[in-house]
Amino acid sequence: MDYQRLIDWVDHRIVNSPGRIVVAFLLVTLVMGIGLGGVSTSSGTQQFAEGIPSEEALTNVNEEFSPAFEPDTGSTQLIQRGDNVLSKPQLLNMLHTQERIEDREGLRVTSTSSAATVVAQTIDPNATTIEQQIDTIEGATPTRIDRAVRTSADNPAFGGTLSNDFNRKSASASATIGVVTHEVPAGLSSGSGQGGSSPLTPIQQRIQRIAETTGGDITVFGSGIVSDEFSSVITDSLLIVTPAAVLFILLFLVYAYRDLLDLLLGSFALLMAVIWTFGFLGLAGIPFSQMMIAVPPLLLAVGIDFGIHAINRYREDRKETDSVGAAMRRATDQLLVAFFIVTGTTVIGFLANLASDLGPIKDFGIVAAIGIVFTFLIFGIFLPSAKVWIDRRRDSWPVPTFSREPLGQEGSALGEALRLGVVISKRVPAFFLVLMLLFSASAGYYATGVDTSFTQEDFLPPAETPDYLEQLPEPFAPADYSVVSTLNYLEDKFTTTQGGNVVIYLETRMTDPTVLESIHRAGDDPPDTFVSEDRHAEESSIVTVIRSRAEQDPEFRRLVQRNDRDGNGIPDRNLEQVYDYLLESSSRDRALQYIAEDYRSARITYAVKADADQSEITADAQKVAKDYRGDAIATGSTVVFQDISGLIFASALQSLAIALAGTVIFLLGIYWILEGLPSLGIANTVPIAVAVAAVAGTMRLLGISFNAFTATILALTIGLGIDYSVHIVHRFVDERREYPLFRALDRTVRGTGGALASSMLTTTFGIGVLVLSLLSVLGQFGVLTALSVAYSFVASLLVLPSVLVLWDRLRGHDAELSLDEQGVGRPDGEPREVTG
The missing domain is CATH 1.20.1640.10 (Multidrug efflux transporter AcrB transmembrane domain)
Structure with missing residues (x-):
């Protein structure tokens, strides 16, 4: 050539x-x-999850087992910190924050809840509105509030919102989490990853400003805040890195040229x-x-x-x-x-x-x-x-x-070194x-x-911005980032033995007489990473919905008993009739979280331990999925990230x-x-x-x-x-x-x-x-x-x-x-x- x-x-x-x-x-x-x-931006972890089988399964789960033709629900966490968040002033701070949030238009609020609302309703069961709950706490003595706290200690809606240092005897805790529920456009949470934009971002930013003016140490946290940091960290990083790179490059180019x-x-x-x-x-x-x-x-x-x-x-x-x-x-x-x-x-x-x-x-x-x-x-x-x-x-x-x-000509010091x-x-x-x-x-x-890792924190700013970056003048000074520090705080203060869950997406004919028995048996002798009781995994499925409904509804209980040949509370014939009853009852919404309306797929969730390794959880979930009859795939955020x-x-x-x-x-x-x-x-x-x-x-x-x-x-x-x-x-x-x-x-x-x-x-x-x-x-x-x-x-x-x-x-x-x-x-x- x-x-x-x-x-x-x-x-x-x-x-x-x-x-x-x-x-x-x-x-x-x-x-x-x-x-x-025309350059657009894309940030977060969701972009990495697209096309992965476990992610597609999770998307299918969220699409199939959510109420049809209804908007999604999103939530905002109100993280309150203090010497004792169960004291009267702190309870009132949380309730006043909830009140202002509910009163503000445009926040798509459907409900709010907190430990403060539980305490108020324990004192006065008729206090169903925020205004009534504020009046109840204002009129109660500290002694009566402490007694209400001790009474509510066994209530999961109360104890689950308190930090690990909750002391029943002294009626005290250093942190609590309130929840604001929103109605948001459908499809908000269809996958495992976190994207770079969210309809909750402006809502949660407004709630943060409300919390700052109410008083008390309340931090707003949620997917909108996370999405905002995913996006803004790109701009802030470029503002810091680009001038520094240009400076170094110019210095060396001056010497080179x-x-x-x-x-x-x-x-x-x-x-x-x-x-x-x-x-x-x-x-x-x-x-x-x-x-x-x-x-x-x-x-x-x-x-x-x-x-x-x-x-x-x-x-x-x-x-x-x-x-x-x-x-x-x-x-x-x-x-x-x-x-x-x-x-x-x-x-x-x-x-x-x-x-x-x-x-x-x-x-x-x-x-x-x-x-x-x-x-x-x-x-x-x-x-x-x-x-x-x-x-x-x-x-x-x-x-x-x-x-x-x-450069490097003969006789120069550089030339000799080379x-x-x-x-x-x-x-x-x-x-x-x-x-x-x-x-x-x-x-x-x-x-x-060399290890391999993929976590949400990889795409977020550090918990503490280095001092030398905080000293930068505008517009180079980075924003105040809080997501990672908040996540660390939540992990430290609210750690439990349960660390989330994994999901099994099962595609099979759910009217098969043996299918419910096989679902239940899959939870027997669970792997070490699963939360268990009496050698059975802590699970949620259509089986648990059937058992729960049977305890409350005598007619349904008799239906189950007629179709339960071995007497273990799990029907093994005429399953379509059992499902039809559930979907025509008040348990319809809960049932549709675990079984598709065409009875061709199901969702089973297993609680996993908080200290379990991500790779071990994934391996165990995939092993359990193989025990199912039909086409079963392990999914959930932990599995997708692994x-x-x-x-x-x-x-x-x-x-x-x-x-x-x-x-x-x-x-x-x-x-x-x-x-x-x-x-x-x-x-x-x-x-x-x-x-x-x-x-x-x-x-x-x-x-x-x-x-x-x-x-x-x-x-x-x-x-x-x-x-x-x-x-x-x-x-x-x-x-x-x-x-x-x-x-x-x-x-x-x-x-x-x-x-x-x-x-x-x-x-x-x-x-x-x-x-x-x-x-x-x-x-x-x-x-x-x-x-x-x-x-x-x-x-x-x-x-x-x-x-x-x-x-x-x-x-x-x-x-x-x-x-x-x-x-x-x-x-x-x-x-x-x-x-x-």
């Missing part, structure tokens, strides 16, 4: 028509800028890459999620590298000729190929995330890959064209030039590679202990394998086409394998789990890290044609290593600022990405020279002669002299 003809065609237009190219790219930027207005016009040009090109990528996001209708916060730093990482390499190589060639066009032709003739290889391998690394079953990770991979292609076009064509256009006019502009010297890998390769290349192999194997084995956690781990391994295999195949092919030396593709990947092992080992060392963000890190290490080794290998091949082995290596690490070092520092600090994000998982992603870039740089400079020395020897090349002197040419002929 005569690829050189295409490169010459591009070179010619960059040098001879730079103005047209610049105008064309600016016009595209304007079009992409229009797309920025040391020229005002080059700095402005490189920075503008970076801005263009971001505008193009997010303009595409808006035009394509892909929502901006928490994961997308990582895209701009990644684009900056590759863009910075391309920009520094382009300017640095141009400066090297400019030292050999006064012609702007000739210098740029030489630079782009080599760099366009290197940039294409880097783009190809990086895109493969990002697109490897398409193997994931999680939608947000797929979207992230697509957007990042498209962004890298845009970056290649901007820095491979636009920046060189703009540089040619500027340099042909800059002498007439009153702009100071600080330095046009390339030679360490070359020194090692001269003396003990094989021994050093064996050491690296042992290190990589050890790090990889150690990394097998399934997502498993998919995250699978995504990490699949994307790593695909990225590694795809990269190797791509490099083998591209080096065979370009150089006739496909084995260079293998040499190219050796330092990246070392970097991947080091990153994986570091994850376990730092206690970082695979989560929604870090699941992509190993594939990204390949995609970003290959950048460094590609530049060195491609430069080495060019130098090796003209120089002996070690002279070629020396020129390579001095010429390319300087640009790589500057790019590495800029990228490491530019991405590392993600640690300032309010999302801890995003901070972890930033740290790991920065480390992956640093590891890739070090491995390329230290390991790759030894790999190339051994590769050169295995190819049978003479180390004392250049490839041209040995008659080793390109597959399409001898290297050509590039002229202006």
